[in-house]
Amino acid sequence: MSFELRDRDLLGRIGRLNTKGGAVETPAFMPVINPVSQVLPPKRMREEFGCEILITNSYIIKKHFGNLPDLKVHQLLDYDGVITTDSGAYQILVYGGVETSPDEIIRFQQSIGSDIAVILDIPTGWNVPREKVEWTVEETLRRAEAALPLIEGDDTLWVGPVQGGAHLDLVERSAQRVGKMPFPIHALGSPTEVMENYRFNVLVDMIMAAKRNLPPDRPFHLFGAGHPMMFSLAVALGCDLFDSAAYALYAKAGRYLTTLRTMKLKDLSYLPCSCPICRKYGADELKGMIKGERVKALTEHNLHVTMAEMETVKQAIVEGTLWELMEARSRGHPALASAVKGLFKYRDFLERGSPSYKGRGVFIFDSMGLARPEVTRHLRRLEEQFIPSLNQKKVVLIPAPPKRPYNKTQEYRSLERRLRNELDDSENVQICFYSAPFGVTPAELSETYPLSQFEIADPPDIETLIFTAENIATFVAETDSKTVILISGGDELDKWVTARCEQVCEEKGREIEVISCPDAWSEETLNELLSILKRSGKGVV
Numbered sequence: 001m002s003f004e005l006r007d008r009d010l011l012g013r014i015g016r017l018n019t020k021g022g023a024v025e026t027p028a029f030m031p032v033i034n035p036v037s038q039v040l041p042p043k044r045m046r047e048e049f050g051c052e053i054l055i056t057n058s059y060i061i062k063k064h065f066g067n068l069p070d071l072k073v074h075q076l077l078d079y080d081g082v083i084t085t086d087s088g089a090y091q092i093l094v095y096g097g098v099e100t101s102p103d104e105i106i107r108f109q110q111s112i113g114s115d116i117a118v119i120l121d122i123p124t125g126w127n128v129p130r131e132k133v134e135w136t137v138e139e140t141l142r143r144a145e146a147a148l149p150l151i152e153g154d155d156t157l158w159v160g161p162v163q164g165g166a167h168l169d170l171v172e173r174s175a176q177r178v179g180k181m182p183f184p185i186h187a188l189g190s191p192t193e194v195m196e197n198y199r200f201n202v203l204v205d206m207i208m209a210a211k212r213n214l215p216p217d218r219p220f221h222l223f224g225a226g227h228p229m230m231f232s233l234a235v236a237l238g239c240d241l242f243d244s245a246a247y248a249l250y251a252k253a254g255r256y257l258t259t260l261r262t263m264k265l266k267d268l269s270y271l272p273c274s275c276p277i278c279r280k281y282g283a284d285e286l287k288g289m290i291k292g293e294r295v296k297a298l299t300e301h302n303l304h305v306t307m308a309e310m311e312t313v314k315q316a317i318v319e320g321t322l323w324e325l326m327e328a329r330s331r332g333h334p335a336l337a338s339a340v341k342g343l344f345k346y347r348d349f350l351e352r353g354s355p356s357y358k359g360r361g362v363f364i365f366d367s368m369g370l371a372r373p374e375v376t377r378h379l380r381r382l383e384e385q386f387i388p389s390l391n392q393k394k395v396v397l398i399p400a401p402p403k404r405p406y407n408k409t410q411e412y413r414s415l416e417r418r419l420r421n422e423l424d425d426s427e428n429v430q431i432c433f434y435s436a437p438f439g440v441t442p443a444e445l446s447e448t449y450p451l452s453q454f455e456i457a458d459p460p461d462i463e464t465l466i467f468t469a470e471n472i473a474t475f476v477a478e479t480d481s482k483t484v485i486l487i488s489g490g491d492e493l494d495k496w497v498t499a500r501c502e503q504v505c506e507e508k509g510r511e512i513e514v515i516s517c518p519d520a521w522s523e524e525t526l527n528e529l530l531s532i533l534k535r536s537g538k539g540v541v
């Protein structure tokens with residue numbers, strides 16, 4: 001197998017991609033190298049910036065150097081890392097066509113010794129009529145099929161691209177069909193314009209449409225993605241390879257990349273970075289340079305920031321903090337934040353693909369965190385495993401005590417003691433704590449990850465309160481228990497929970513006993529609880 005997984009967090013993974021030119025660790029950013037002119041020599045990129053893999057364009061190489069005898073791409077670029085070659089598809093997108101054929105460019109990439117290579121697909125582009133989109137999908141699939149006999153047994157890793165643009169049904173169809181072909185790597189075409197227009201929510205939909213329909217064990221390349229602000233999001237969704245010329249193009253346009261946004265050098269009074277360039281020069285010095293030097297310095301800074309962010313993402317995967325990193329980066333732009341908010345609709349898919357335990361507490365800052373796999377997983381387990389066990393029991397819902405684990409607190413221990421001493425059927429009473437954002441925590445599961453290992457920024461925002469109340473009401477609606485007692489203290493959450501539970505019970509025509517009190521754990525409240533439990537005692541089957 002050419003791709004081995006080392007670590008995972010969310011759908012993101014650290015992998016080792018074995019190519020004939022060497023192994024590379026993913027997720028990896030591949031700087032786009034113009035084979036004709038380079039601001040930074042590829043050799044320096046490897047030695048000083050840690051670029052173990054890059055991407056260049058075989059079509060441009062063929063046009064400029066195609067008649068040189070024994071042409072090899074590693075020698076041409078003077079680079080001994082892993083080289084990916086693209087096929088000229090981008091030129092089709094920009095210029096409308098290329099002077100080569102799909103077969104010819106496959107043979108050319110084989111002859112120059114590309115480690116990873118792309119068939120000549122047809123990029124869908126942006127804002128094109130649906131018939132045109134369908135044609136790009138079908139023609140790319142036809143070319144992928146036709147490429148198979150030419151690349152069979154080849155030690156180059158061939159990329160099978162997915163097209164379809166923002167037409168998600170077509171992205172799905174494209175992914176399903178190319179995923180059945182024996183390509184070791186897949187890629188998603190046409191996201192560049194989506195990203196340039198800051199349509200990150202559309203990008204998320206496109207990535208999800210492709211990922212849900214491709215074999216998960218194959219590396220996934222996001223074509224033309226290279227802004228460090230979106231790496232954590234794209235990696236969290238399972239993208240492994242990135243390529244872009246943004247680091248160089250932005251430098252030419254006087255733009256300075258950061259992990260949160262793009263800034264104009266002319267607007268900078270300070271350089272918020274500690275790369276060698278930003279340590280050596282001040283903002284004014286950089287502005288005062290002659291153009292060629294300034295572009296070179298900005299190119300270096302932009303590449304440093306880009307490479308460093310990928311390291312940050314990998315460290316977050318190891319730690320299990322990729323979600324937190326993604327949320328933090330999403331604060332750089334509202335469009336990125338809405339894309340992260342949009343992950344809520346993919347929470348089941350995210351949960352199924354995410355590792356279950358990363359050995360670390362979960363931080364919930366606001367409602368963005370409600371789509372976290374830990375939350376989804378808890379709710380699913382409650383529904384599948386816990387609720388069915390309740391029908392013989394009397395269920396008590398009580399606001400969680402202030403400390404965790406809830407079942408080890410003094411408050412709970414004294415309640416437990418009273419239940420044992422004062423009831424004949426205390427084993428039939430199920431105490432469930434409730435709190436945001438996990439909703440119901442059965443007492444005996446209080447120490448299960450992550451129910452005692454999370455922190456939430458108090459007070460929870462309104463969306464989190466509504467979400468939590470909704471899930472508790474669903475719990476009440478789904479249990480077959482004959483007796484449900486809800487203790488409602490003075491907190492905002494308690495009010496939401498009470499209102500929703502009463503509403504659900506009225507709709508379903510079932511009983512719920514509510515004890516309203518300012519302090520859920522006071523002596524008086526517990527006295528009342530005990531007297532209700534005694535009253536409902538013998539009658540319960």
Ligand SMILES: [Zn+2]
Nearest residue numbers: 273275278301
């Ligand atoms: Zn810098």
